[in-house]
Amino acid sequence: MAEKAKVYFADFRAADFHENLQQKLYRLMKAAGCGDIDFEGKYVAIKLHFGEPGNLAFLRPNWAKTVADFVRDQGGKPFLTDCNTLYVGGRKNALDHLDSAYLNGFSPLSTGCHCIIADGLKGNDEAYVPVEGGKYVKEAKIGRAIMDADILISLTHFKGHENTGFGGVLKNIGMGSGSRAGKMEQHNAGKPSVNGDKCVGCGTCEEICAHGAAVVGPEGKASIDQDKCVGCGRCLTHCPMDAVYASNDESNDILNCKIAEYTKAVVDGRPCFHISLVIDVSPLCDCYWLNDAPIVQDVGMFASFDPIALDQACADAVNAQPPLPGSALDGENFHECGHDHFHYMHPDTNWETALSHGEALGLGQRQYELIKI
Structure with missing residues (x-):
């Protein structure tokens, strides 16, 4: 039998005044072995979510500083990074994205390292990366x-997520590292459409x-021939009116x-x-311009080399918690969901x-050993 993946855990207690969080x-x-990586002289991408302006559930920049300090202490060259969003908001291009990052406290002064928007100014600076064993994607479009x-x-x-049940490591890396065209490919069949009212x-x-x-037809409106379209997403990233959009027609599974x-x-x-x-386990993604009350109490911090085991451990930890009174999880039918908090909040996921x-792809394993430090 294969050895279980190791997931390391620490709670948020600091009662003995020995160390801060x-x-x-x-x-x-x-303790989890991050220092065993050879960081010397290496460029290190710290992939995180800078938070949509108005949302207050995103991770504070203090956490990012700690990770960056660790990398620098090992001789590495850290930078904070994310890719532009598919939707129109505060992070759809690199300039707005950096403004949002700075507004939420992610600056070189507060974190000790620079922010780089991985897919460039308009979200089309992408690398085409083969997906070994991919069933739905053969070549991913990554910042x-x-x-x-x-x-x-x-x-x-x-946290919770309205399309995927929860937003964890896979969501942060997979969707978060996709260019705008990459995000479009994940959300739909890979081909955009045009909103005639905006065009x-x-x-x-x-x-x-x-x-x-x-x-552009004789009536002065653009349209996209789906038979000719290859789903590259260039029109989506270049439209000055945000009239080109992804249909979001793929099932959640x-x-x-x-x-x-x-x-x-990635x-x-x-x-x-x-x-x-x-x-701050909010019911919805940090991409929203607002956040609802946390659904459970704060649990702790987890770390692992295995992204699958880490997501499983976090899901198990949240599902083991009772709902916070007054939260979206605090409903009269809660006990009918089998204690799957995420399915209760988002039944279609x-x-x-x-x-x-x-x-199945070999990313990791769901069986894990939880090691508390």
Whole structure:
């Protein structure tokens, strides 16, 4: 029988005044073996979520500073990174994205390292990465700066998610590292459409399309020929009116599988380490411009080399908690959900799909040993 994956855990207690929580995270990383990676002179991408402006559930920049300090102490060159969003909001291009990051406290002054938006100014600076064993994705579109890094560390805020059940390590890496076109590929069949109400007929999509799929008709509105479209997403990233959009027509199960396949594309072939903080467990993603009350009490910090085991351990830890009174989880039918908090909140989701598919791809294993420090 294969040895279980090791997941390291530390609670959020600091009652003995021996160390603060940032020092505790540093000790957790050390105990989990992160220091065994050869960081000397290496570029290290710290993949995290900077938080949509208005949302207050995202991880504080103090946590990112601790991870960056650890990397620098080992001789590495850390940078914080994320890719632009598919939806229109505070992070759809690198300039707005950096403004949002700075607004939420992620600056070189507070974290000790720079922020780099991995897929560039308009979200189309991407690397095409083969997915070994991919069923739905053969070649993932990943933000170039993430693929240029020698080492990847994921720093994840564990929370609920309306499409995937929860947002954990796989969501942070797989969806989060996709370029705008990569995110489109995960959310739908891979081909965009045009909102005629927003389109002004400027012709930008027609000029940028290399396959003649985007055409401005005589009525002054663009349309996309789905037979000619190859799903590259260039029109989506260049439209000045945000009239080009992804249809979000994939099922949640297929979305979860694609996220696992994108994660595999990102982590294959280089050292990776994963941290997940089960704190401020909001019902929805940090991509929202607001956040609801936490559904359970803060649990602790988890770390592992195995992303599948880490997500499983965090899910188990949350599901073991009682719902917080007054939260979205505190409903009269709660006990009918079999204590699957995420399915209770989002009945159309099945978070286990991503973990099972990721395990089949060789990303890791769901069986784990929890080691408390």
